[in-house]
Amino acid sequence: MAEKSDNNAYWAANIRLVTISLVIWAFASYGFGILLRPLISGIAVGGTDLGFWFAQQGSILVFLVLIFFYAWRMNKIDKEHGVDE
Amino acid sequence: MDQTTLNIIVVGLSFALYFGIAIWARAGSTSEFYAAGRGVNPVVNGMATAADWMSAASFISMAGLIAFSGYTNSLFLMGWTGGYVLMAMLLAPYLRKFGKYTVPEFIGDRYYSNTARVVAVVSLIVISVTYVIGQMTGAGVAFSRFLEVESTTGLFIASAVVFVYAVLGGMKGITYTQVAQYVVLIIAYTIPAVFISLQLTGNPIPGLGLFSTMAEGQVGAGQHLLVTLDGLLTDLGFNEYTAGTNAWLMALYTLSLMIGTAGLPHVIIRFFTVPKVADARWSAGWALVFIALLYLTAPAVGAMARLNITTQFWPEGIQGEAVSLETIENDDAYDWMATWQATGLLGWEDKNGDGRIQYYNDANADMQALAAERGWAGNELTNFNRDILVLANPEIANLPGWVVALIAAGGIAAALSTAAGLLLAISSAISHDLIKSVINPNISERGELLAARISMAGAIVLATYLGLNPPGFAAQVVALAFGLAAATLFPVLMMGIFSKRMNSAGATWGMLAGLISTCLYLFLYLGWFFIPGTNMLTADQYLFGIPPTHFGPIGAVFNFAVAYLVSNATAAPPKEIQDLVESVRIPRGAGAAINK
Numbered sequence: 001m002a003e004k005s006d007n008n009a010y011w012a013a014n015i016r017l018v019t020i021s022l023v024i025w026a027f028a029s030y031g032f033g034i035l036l037r038p039l040i041s042g043i044a045v046g047g048t049d050l051g052f053w054f055a056q057q058g059s060i061l062v063f064l065v066l067i068f069f070y071a072w073r074m075n076k077i078d079k080e081h082g083v084d085e
Numbered sequence: 086m087d088q089t090t091l092n093i094i095v096v097g098l099s100f101a102l103y104f105g106i107a108i109w110a111r112a113g114s115t116s117e118f119y120a121a122g123r124g125v126n127p128v129v130n131g132m133a134t135a136a137d138w139m140s141a142a143s144f145i146s147m148a149g150l151i152a153f154s155g156y157t158n159s160l161f162l163m164g165w166t167g168g169y170v171l172m173a174m175l176l177a178p179y180l181r182k183f184g185k186y187t188v189p190e191f192i193g194d195r196y197y198s199n200t201a202r203v204v205a206v207v208s209l210i211v212i213s214v215t216y217v218i219g220q221m222t223g224a225g226v227a228f229s230r231f232l233e234v235e236s237t238t239g240l241f242i243a244s245a246v247v248f249v250y251a252v253l254g255g256m257k258g259i260t261y262t263q264v265a266q267y268v269v270l271i272i273a274y275t276i277p278a279v280f281i282s283l284q285l286t287g288n289p290i291p292g293l294g295l296f297s298t299m300a301e302g303q304v305g306a307g308q309h310l311l312v313t314l315d316g317l318l319t320d321l322g323f324n325e326y327t328a329g330t331n332a333w334l335m336a337l338y339t340l341s342l343m344i345g346t347a348g349l350p351h352v353i354i355r356f357f358t359v360p361k362v363a364d365a366r367w368s369a370g371w372a373l374v375f376i377a378l379l380y381l382t383a384p385a386v387g388a389m390a391r392l393n394i395t396t397q398f399w400p401e402g403i404q405g406e407a408v409s410l411e412t413i414e415n416d417d418a419y420d421w422m423a424t425w426q427a428t429g430l431l432g433w434e435d436k437n438g439d440g441r442i443q444y445y446n447d448a449n450a451d452m453q454a455l456a457a458e459r460g461w462a463g464n465e466l467t468n469f470n471r472d473i474l475v476l477a478n479p480e481i482a483n484l485p486g487w488v489v490a491l492i493a494a495g496g497i498a499a500a501l502s503t504a505a506g507l508l509l510a511i512s513s514a515i516s517h518d519l520i521k522s523v524i525n526p527n528i529s530e531r532g533e534l535l536a537a538r539i540s541m542a543g544a545i546v547l548a549t550y551l552g553l554n555p556p557g558f559a560a561q562v563v564a565l566a567f568g569l570a571a572a573t574l575f576p577v578l579m580m581g582i583f584s585k586r587m588n589s590a591g592a593t594w595g596m597l598a599g600l601i602s603t604c605l606y607l608f609l610y611l612g613w614f615f616i617p618g619t620n621m622l623t624a625d626q627y628l629f630g631i632p633p634t635h636f637g638p639i640g641a642v643f644n645f646a647v648a649y650l651v652s653n654a655t656a657a658p659p660k661e662i663q664d665l666v667e668s669v670r671i672p673r674g675a676g677a678a679i680n681k
Contacts (some may be wrong), residue, residue, distance in 0.1 A: 022174070029163045029343075047298075056384040064370065067370040071367050
């Protein structure tokens with residue numbers, strides 16, 4: 001049963017990482033890019049406000065960093081739990 | 086050499102390249118036909134996925150969509166990239182571990198039900214066929230614009246090219262042609278953008294140029310590009326480029342596109358081609374790198390083209406005189422107008438007979454007052470198709486002829502690469518999920534490979550037919566494709582991985598709930614089966630103001646809710662299914678599935 005409980009720990013670690021990543025994903029797009037744009041409209045970026053930049057550039061850059069971060073971190077978690085190949 | 090000859094040479098060379106790859110990458114087994122033998126490098130797969138994903142719409146239409154709405158249509162940028170985060174973390178690695186060939190196959194096996202399998206096949210075919218129509222017509226249009234052939238002829242040529250490499254090479258041939266097509270399309274897209282960004286702002290990176298100040302000698306020199314653009318547009322009575330919008334609706338549409346993207350079968354199956362689970366994770370990242378190169382550039386292309394066009398019509402601003410007909414005829418900088426007038430994408434008319442073309446928003450009350458004062462008789466740029474912004478961009482910026490030819494090859498590459506991916510998803514669902522899994526499980530490997538090739542040929546014939554006779558509702562069906570992918574496939578795939586308790590009845594009813602609610606909402610407002618005039622409700626009766634295009638996430642909620650309720654009221658899935666779920670969660674052993 002040791003293997004079983006380790007699989008559970010592995011899956012819990014995955015869920016934790018996915019949850020954190022998706023919170024950031026939501027903030028970068030739905031948050032700063034759309035719903036929170038009025039709140040951060042005071043921050044000027046290149047002739048407009050930060051929310052506009054997030055909607056047209058920033059969100060995509062955050063998505064990129066997130067996917068690579070997830071892949072890197074998850075591959076490490078695989079090794080820690082001995083389920084890599 | 087004239088422009089058409091140059092276009093034919095460049096497009097012809099790109100075709101020769103695709104054929105060469107097709108012969109080199111022939112598929113010899115079903116594993117090669119469906120999943121390229123699972124030997125594709127993650128970076129290479131990322132590039133192929135980018136071409137698979139970026140369609141004629143991304144290449145030709147997206148910059149124009151953004152240019153004419155400004156901030157609001159940023160939702161396409163976020164929606165069509167953010168879905169990759171969901172795919173990378175919630176679907177792709179686990180489905181790769183499952184180690185089979187198609188999306189309905191996972192659904193059928195995981196939910197131990199041929200009913201679920203068939204519902205998934207039906208969803209997949211509706212999604213992919215609607216999507217492929219746009220690609221075929223897109224390729225036909227690109228041919229007719231640049232090569233001066235009838236768009237029907239163009240469509241036949243496009244089908245013949247896809248036929249050669251898709252039937253011969255299957256996924257293997259498609260993968261390596263998509264890589265070549267990506268290279269062609271990204272060069273074609275970025276070269277004009279870099280030149281234009283340099284001209285306007287002095288910054289060679291368009292995504293940075295968009296937020297830079299205007300260069301010396303340009304209108305509004307030293308002022309930020311977006312401030313300049315906002316000023317020009319409000320002067321003409323248009324909305325400010327950076328102005329806000331209904332945030333909740335924008336968020337809902339973005340969500341629909343994101344979930345829909347993650348649930349599109351032709352993209353998901355690309356991740357079946359890499360050797361390991363870890364590769365599938367990296368590959369999603371590389372796919373987004375290659376997609377982002379275009380998506381970070383597109384908003385700059387849109388804004389800069391809108392600015393260029395506006396200043397061409399008002400060389401001295403709105404206080405001065407509009408451009409004269411004489412200038413349009415004689416000045417080289419305006420040559421593009423005659424070229425695109427001939428294609429029917431651009432039209433103007435000197436309504437007040439003053440020998441000048443006034444371009445402004447004649448629906449705006451303040452502008453009507455100004456027009457009365459200055460003797461204008463309405464907006465004189467009578468036809469302004471938004472696709473022009475990308476297609477005519479190199480000409481507007483006075484770039485050399487070979488750049489124009491590249492745009493032709495790039496547009497065709499974008500359409501063909503997406504069409505091929507969709508056709509593979511359709512044909513493998515038929516040969517593998519219907520024939521091999523349901524109708525004739527004893528079919529031999531060679532028999533299945535032959536069936537796969539015949540299905541592919543059949544799918545191409547169908548796509549060509551639909552491209553020639555596009556249903557009148559082509560624009561609406563794209564909304565259907567994303568809405569359905571979000572409401573049917575994404576939820577059952579996700580629950581199949583993240584919930585061990587989800588059973589066959591839950592998934593089947595969930596999928597049906599998503600499918601039916603989404604179709605119903607679309608049909609009520611857009612007409613039954615999109616037949617014009619049969620809609621029973623109109624736009625002012627939207628439920629909570631939600632347009633049908635935004636319905637995907639709501640259909641997905643129905644799917645999740647019904648699946649949860651039905652599954653909890655019925656028996657848990659058998660032990661071996663729970664073990665299967667356990668095994669797709671664990672990366673080790675994915676390599677062993679190779680050539681299974």
